Amino acid sequence: MDFSISSEQKAFRRSVSDFAKRELGGDMRAREKQGAFFWDGWHKCAEFGIQGMPMPSAFGGLELDTTTCLIAMQALGKECRDSGLLFSLNSHMWTCEIPVLEFGSEEQKQKYLPKMIEGKLVGGHAMTEPGAGSDAYSLRTTAKKVDGGYVLNGAKVFISNAPIADLLLVFATTNKELGWAGITGFLVDKDTPGMHISKPLEKIGLKTSPTGEISFEDCLVPDSAMLGREGQGSAIFNAEMEWERSCLFACHLGAMQRQLEECVEYAKDREQFGQSIGKFQSVSHKLADMRVRIELGELILHKVAWMKSRGKRAPLESAIAKLVVSESYMDSSVDALQVRGGYGFMSEYQADRDLLDAAGGKIYSGTSEIQRNIIARFLGL
Amino acid sequence: MTEVQILATLTEYFAKEQGTKALGPDDSLLQSGILDSLAIVKLLSFLEDEFDVEVDDADFDPENFENLRSIAKLVAAEPQ
Ligand SMILES: Cc1cc2nc3c(=O)[nH]c(=O)nc-3n(C[C@H](O)[C@H](O)[C@H](O)COP(=O)(O)OP(=O)(O)OC[C@H]3O[C@@H](n4cnc5c(N)ncnc54)[C@H](O)[C@@H]3O)c2cc1C
Numbered sequence: 001m002d003f004s005i006s007s008e009q010k011a012f013r014r015s016v017s018d019f020a021k022r023e024l025g026g027d028m029r030a031r032e033k034q035g036a037f038f039w040d041g042w043h044k045c046a047e048f049g050i051q052g053m054p055m056p057s058a059f060g061g062l063e064l065d066t067t068t069c070l071i072a073m074q075a076l077g078k079e080c081r082d083s084g085l086l087f088s089l090n091s092h093m094w095t096c097e098i099p100v101l102e103f104g105s106e107e108q109k110q111k112y113l114p115k116m117i118e119g120k121l122v123g124g125h126a127m128t129e130p131g132a133g134s135d136a137y138s139l140r141t142t143a144k145k146v147d148g149g150y151v152l153n154g155a156k157v158f159i160s161n162a163p164i165a166d167l168l169l170v171f172a173t174t175n176k177e178l179g180w181a182g183i184t185g186f187l188v189d190k191d192t193p194g195m196h197i198s199k200p201l202e203k204i205g206l207k208t209s210p211t212g213e214i215s216f217e218d219c220l221v222p223d224s225a226m227l228g229r230e231g232q233g234s235a236i237f238n239a240e241m242e243w244e245r246s247c248l249f250a251c252h253l254g255a256m257q258r259q260l261e262e263c264v265e266y267a268k269d270r271e272q273f274g275q276s277i278g279k280f281q282s283v284s285h286k287l288a289d290m291r292v293r294i295e296l297g298e299l300i301l302h303k304v305a306w307m308k309s310r311g312k313r314a315p316l317e318s319a320i321a322k323l324v325v326s327e328s329y330m331d332s333s334v335d336a337l338q339v340r341g342g343y344g345f346m347s348e349y350q351a352d353r354d355l356l357d358a359a360g361g362k363i364y365s366g367t368s369e370i371q372r373n374i375i376a377r378f379l380g381l
Numbered sequence: 382m383t384e385v386q387i388l389a390t391l392t393e394y395f396a397k398e399q400g401t402k403a404l405g406p407d408d409s410l411l412q413s414g415i416l417d418s419l420a421i422v423k424l425l426s427f428l429e430d431e432f433d434v435e436v437d438d439a440d441f442d443p444e445n446f447e448n449l450r451s452i453a454k455l456v457a458a459e460p461q
Contacts, residue, residue, distance in 0.1 A: 103439055137418045180418040181411050181443035228439065235441035238422055311435055315422045377419045378426075380398065 003302040009068050016072045019048050020079035028081045032207045032353075035200060037164055038085045045085075046119025050076070051093060055101060059113040066305040070250045074298075077254025081350070083357045084208025086251045091160040091209075092116065094243035096123025096169050099185065099236050103228035108187060112167060124161035125169040126214055127237060129154065134370050136171075137180040137234065141216060143172035149223050150174070150186065152194070152216040160364075162212030163200045166190050170216075171237065174230050183233030186225045194219030205356030242314055244365050245322035246304040252329040252361055253297050259336045259354060260290045266340055277339075286335040293328035300324055316378045323371040326361035333358045382432065387453040394427060395449065406450040416446055428452075434459035 005013075023044045031038055045051060053069045055061025064072070076086055097116050100108055100123075115121040132139040141154025152172055162168065168188050175182035188195055194217050200210040228236060264287055267278030277283045300321040307314040333354040337344040344351045362368045382390075388406055396403045399415065410416040416424065424446075425436055434456055445455040 178411065178443065179414075180421070181446075229442065231443045232441055234418060234421070234443075235438045239438045313426050313429055315426060374419060374422070378423055 001303065001306055003299070003306065005067075005071065009071055012064075012068060013071050013075045016048075016050075016075040017079050019044075020076050023048075024076075024080040024082060024085070026082075028208075029347075029350075031082065032084075035202070035207050035210070037088065037210055038082050038208055041080075041082060041085050042088070042122075043119050045089060046117070050089060051097070051119055052117035054093070055097065055113060055117050059101075059109065060117045061113075066246070066308045067302065070247055070301055070305045073247050073250040074254040074257075077251030078258045079254070081353070082208055083251070083255070083353060084206045087206050087209040087248075088122075088161050088164075090244065090248040090251065091125070092123045094247055095125035095240045096167060098243050099125070099169055099227060099240050100187070102239055103185070103232065103236050104187075105224075107224065108227070112187070116167070121166040122161055122164050123167045123169070124159055124165040125171075125240065126156040126159045126162070127171045128156060128158050130157050134367060136237070137183060139171060139173060139183065140176075141170070141172040142176070143174050143184055143186060145174070146220070149221050149225070152186065152188070152219040152221060154216050156214040158201075158211055158364075159214055160209060160211050162197050162214055163210040165197075168195075168214065169227060169236075170214075171233050172216075178231065180234045181231050183237070184230050185227035185233045185236045186221050187227050188219070188221055188225060192219055192221060203360075205353070205360050238315065241365060242304070242308065242318045245318040246301055246308070246314075248365065249297075249322055249325040249361070250301055252325050252358070253294060253301065255354060255357070256290065256294050256297070256329055256332050259332055260287065260294065263287055263290065263336050263339045266343075270341075283339055286339055290332045290335055293332055297321075297325040297328050316375065319366075319371040319374040322365055323368055323375070326358070327368060329354070329361055330358040382457070384453045384457040387432065387456050388449055390431060391449045391452055394424075394431075398423075404449060406453075407448050410446060410448055411443060421446060424452075428456055432456050432459075 024041045049062045052061035053064045053072060057063045080086055100112050112121060116123055127136050129139050129141060141152060143150040143152050170186045170188050171183055172186060173182045174184045196215045198213040200212055203211060267283055267287060268276050270277045304314045304317045304321050307317060337351045340349060343349060392403050428434060428436055445451050
């Protein structure tokens with residue numbers, strides 16, 4: 001394994017960092033208070049090429065390898081404080097664009113990919129249901145074959161981007177008796193009669209990324225809306241989770257780098273008992289632990305990217321990566337707050353955002369417990 | 382590797398996974414629940430490592446995983 005980064009990759013990382021510093025700022029607190037999506041940032045990302053990073057140039061993408069995408073997401077996570085925007089970008093890219101690319105027909109790719117890459121269409125994916133969260137494949141949304149298409153009935157919850165999405169990848173069962181083998185994906189356009197999307201739900205974190213509920217009441221979609229074949233839903237879902245569990249969490253790694261830099265600076269400047277607090281081992285060891293978490297998170301994410309670039313599956317490694325990075329982000333967010341003492345508790349330092357983002361990261365893309373279940377299963381347990 | 386050899390390896394794999402008596406080549410894996418949603422993920426990684434085949438997600442079809450014989454057929458047909 002060679003995880004060294006080429007000079008082209010370093011240059012790209014620099015340009016992503018510069019872009020994020022220049023264009024993805026603005027008044028984040030105000031947007032957060034209003035729960036406003038950062039449309040300007042979204043379109044600027046599209047102009048830069050973010051939404052098209054892993055996409056073939058034939059559709060207008062940058063055709064970057066997995067490692068370069070990962071490095072870029074890490075740079076965005078470090079320089080852009082609008083974690084809601086980044087979360088929405090991730091949902092759009094890994095759980096909608098990638099499935100269309102990997103499983104879509106030529107017609108579906110032509111119809112959706114160029115516009116998704118240009119940022120003109122927003123995508124999301126709808127798996128979770130009120131009664132089917134961790135046990136995702138026990139979903140109850142049905143897709144019944146009728147003349148000329150399928151009729152969807154059911155309900156979805158916690159769907160990222162739903163209130164702003166133009167296209168949703170909806171998972172439904174075409175044969176309940178088959179369990180996971182009966183799950184099928186459908187690409188559903190936002191104005192399809194019978195699909196109702198709620199207003200954004202109020203969340204404790206990721207406030208600038210709209211999340212909604214969706215209901216389907218006799219929602220007729222044409223045969224051409226099916227993504228892949230009947231029964232391929234689990235393969236689609238597993239493929240997108242591998243992407244999300246690596247690239248989305250690269251943003252968290254970037255946020256952890258920012259956190260550490262700020263904390264080191266603070267620990268050097270802040271003096272108590274006649275010396276900088278960084279001289280106290282209990283403080284410097286926290287910072288050392290934060291550094292260790294970044295290093296280990298980076299290694300496992302790069303391993304997943306390395307495997308994926310070689311066309312290998314990485315279900316175990318991506319579960320480990322997701323678990324390590326999400327839990328590390330939580331631990332480092334708690335440490336970052338503690339190192340700053342009372343100042344860290346004041347809104348000005350925005351430690352709340354990291355803490356709550358980290359808490360969300362332990363839930364979405366499969367909870368920490370589910371990642372441990374996957375790892376345990378690979379142990380033969 | 383021939384289909385027969387693949388079948389033998391798969392039988393061994395499932396016996397170890399299940400910790401029970403060996404499965405017959407035509408025993409149902411899906412309807413019986415032996416191949417649940419996590420078991421299939423693990424099996425796909427095993428096929429890749431053991432037989433050096435790439436079972437492309439886009440070609441994934443649950444029917445190919447109905448029993449040991451259908452999996453052996455799939456692996457034998459994949460380019461190595
Ligand atoms: C911010 C955010 C964005 C999301 N975006 C999307 C999206 O875009 N699309 C989508 O489809 N879903 C989305 N989700 C849903 C997310 O995937 C689910 O919330 C998650 O899978 C957990 O399901 P649940 O909330 O029903 O919790 P439950 O499954 O009810 O779990 C509750 C608790 O029980 C534990 N638990 C459950 N089963 C087991 C087990 N077998 N072993 C050990 N512990 C267990 C869980 O780990 C958890 O701690 C999002 C969630 C959040 C928070």
